[in-house]
Amino acid sequence: MKRVFGIDVGGMSVKFAIVDETGTIIERWSVPTNLADAGSHIPDEMISSINEKLASSPEPIVAIGVGIPGPVNGEDAVRAVNLGWGNMPLGNILREGTGLPVALINDANAAAVGEVWMGGEGSVTGNSIFVTLGTGVGGGIIIDGKIVGGDHGCGGEIGHIPVVAPSERVCGCGNVNCLECYASATGIIKNANELAEKAGEERRFTKGEEIFEEVKQGGATATAARDMTVDYLARALAGIMATVDPSEVIVGGGLSGAGDLLMVPLAERLERYVFPPMRGCYTLRRAALGNEAGILGAAYQALQLV
Template identity: 40%
Template sequence: MKKYAFGVDVGGTTCKIGFFETDGKLIDKWEIKTNKENGGASILSDVAQAIEGKLTEKGISRNDVQGIGVGVPGPVKNDGVVHRCVNVGWGVVNVEKELGDLTGLKVKAGNDANVAALGEMWQGAAKGCRDVIMVTLGTGVGGGIIVDGKVVAGFDGAGGEIGHITVNAHEKEQCNCGQYGCLEQYASATGVVRVAKRTLEKASEDTALRKHADLTAKDVFDEAKAGDKVALEVVDEVCGILGAALSNIACVVNPEVIVIGGGVSKAGDILTDAVKKHFVATSFHACANTKFVLAGLGNDAGMYGCVEMLLD
């Protein structure tokens, strides 16, 4: 008898929902709007309605559903309580209890970056590995750390917040988190642009970066691939900061593989090669052979990880 599960990745714009067989086969996936009105009060009921609709459509009984895994953009405590998910308007929400009451199904909640790491370990680029660091380079920098197949979530659910490691004690501009000199300020998509603009203020030589009226991280990496000297300097600086930060984390958890995902990862080998170069240069010798891979599941990683978390 087949068993099924749902993976729900709650984001600031949409909730991505996957309907899976418990062996990891994705049967169907779709998105619904994340309604942030009234402090996101209707988000979970909207998810419950979407799940109910899918079960009716497929003619599947609740008895054949193992449950629902939910990834949310914020820290999640062991009891399923979320404290402040700013991107979706939540304050304190018991995701597991509320969605469980709405659906009559078992619910397990986790941080979105952590579940993405689980997804890559289960069915993605880190499949077959049990000790994994995942870093997602998007608008911000997210992270997930897995040791012996288990997410390092921490006491308040804030484990793996790689983006808020302090990498520059002399930074004068404030990070979105309120601190200064966080990794996110350099290695995110916005961080790459920030480093590039600072570099351009000091650079005297000609550079193709100046022709971009609205400079993006993709522009920086594209110009670096084309051999632009200043763009290559920016890439080396950003990857040096990221590589050194990852080598520090590796000293604590000694991963078999580091997975790099998020929009910036689309730069490909120029990114992973440079990060690995700096990682090796700064790492403890026993960690220097850590593998680096690009994420394999894209935007679906969170849905897969939600199901893996539920089944574990």
């Protein structure tokens, strides 16, 4: 059975795994991300770690898949700000350093592929939407079983879908009122504090968990903040659904940890906003894999090479 490396390059650590065709993780390890000198040592340290494992592995490992925190253009990581990288020809460097074929993929896209693959039924087919609600909002779009990387490495950047809102929130990208200003873990806090201020309340929220704790108790401000997040998210997802007509919508990231408090109203709103012929024709579910999704998605991309 074929084995590949699935790698997730993050700002804190580079996570490695050896993964087989069934999606089983045979072995995993990680090394701290070396951010010195604009991240320029990262590729060589990856090569060392890979070659060490190749030398000691009883079974051959035949390809490498790497998730990158930034846009990917073919064999190049284009701009991974958290690593200090400008254009980094990582695919070529890793291939020359290890002799293995290399697939690069954006990390949110890798998580999408991983979730559809191993969070689901063990195959990647048809059309799926994955959205991750963390500090920002990321995502991945899968069409006919393939991730949409985009013509400029920006496929699935659904956190930057513009929304219409009464307030003006400046997004990290520089635009005003992107989806992630309202539907991320930080967005829902902004919702809650804006509503608290309007209601003349003194207290301010600092964590998503506090908000969902209050939602559970029936708190009006927290519930309204949750509903605001759900409404923007449902409209955006309904828009994406009208565009690509998926069978599956998966919600991951920290905010999805709220479980039914998020997913039940989201399901209700999504059914309201979705193009009527699609009503009842798709599944909406929480991501199942957590941090492993990225490694598995990267491994899946590697398996497509061999």
